[in-house]
Amino acid sequence: MRRVLAVLAVALALGLAQRAEVSGGSPFGLQGGVRLVLVPFLVEGRLYAGTGAGASGGGADLLLKLPLTDLYLGLGGFLGTGPSLTLPQEGRGQGGVRAVLGTWLNLPLPLLGVFAELHPTYYPATGGLGLGGGIGVSLGF
Template sequence: MRRWLVAALLVSALGLAQRAEVSLGSPFGVQGGLRFPLLPLLLDGRVYGGMGLEALGGGADLLLKLPLTDLYLGLGGFYGTGPALTLPQDARGQGGLRAVLGTWLNLPLPLVGVYVEVHPTLYLVPNAGFGVGAAVGVSLGL
């Protein structure tokens, strides 16, 4: 029953998603995810999963688009099986909250977007700490 539920969630997520994304960087190394429009032209949701040399995990973000710009801000949570990628190295943890400060790069590619993000991160598990990560990603419109 659990497998059928997971399969149904994946199929419905692919049907509702606006964009598929792949990024390299914080929090886990290589991430793949889906971006959903929650309020058109204003608020998106993103779910992602990823793996790296030290960690395997996933998370979700709420992303607020700033009107008339290519900028967006967000807040999300994540959890993984190992330490996430941020600096400084001694502040790394497995789970916590992160802010997202991102921008789309203006490239003349139809249905393809490239973005850059900075992630100030508050680690809650296993120890409290603060770090800063970054990611570069490619987004494909569905």
């Protein structure tokens, strides 16, 4: 039943998505996802999944776009497994909460965007803090 719900959620997200994204960086290395417009020109949602040498998993972010700028702020959560997320308790996945500080890089390309982000992260299971980042390419529909 869980797999059916997961497939249904992904299919609905792809149907409602405004942008498809591929990025490299925290928390999972190589990630793919979609952005959904929740409030036009103001609030977006992002769903992503990824895998890398250190971890694999997925998450969701709620992003607030700052009007008249290319900046956005957000808050999200993720759940994953792998040595980079589970040290010192290797093998037991964990989740985290992250803030997102991002900007779009101004490139004169139609329907194609490049973005850079910083991710201050909190791991509730261990009480640890971290700082990550990422850079990605976004294809608009």
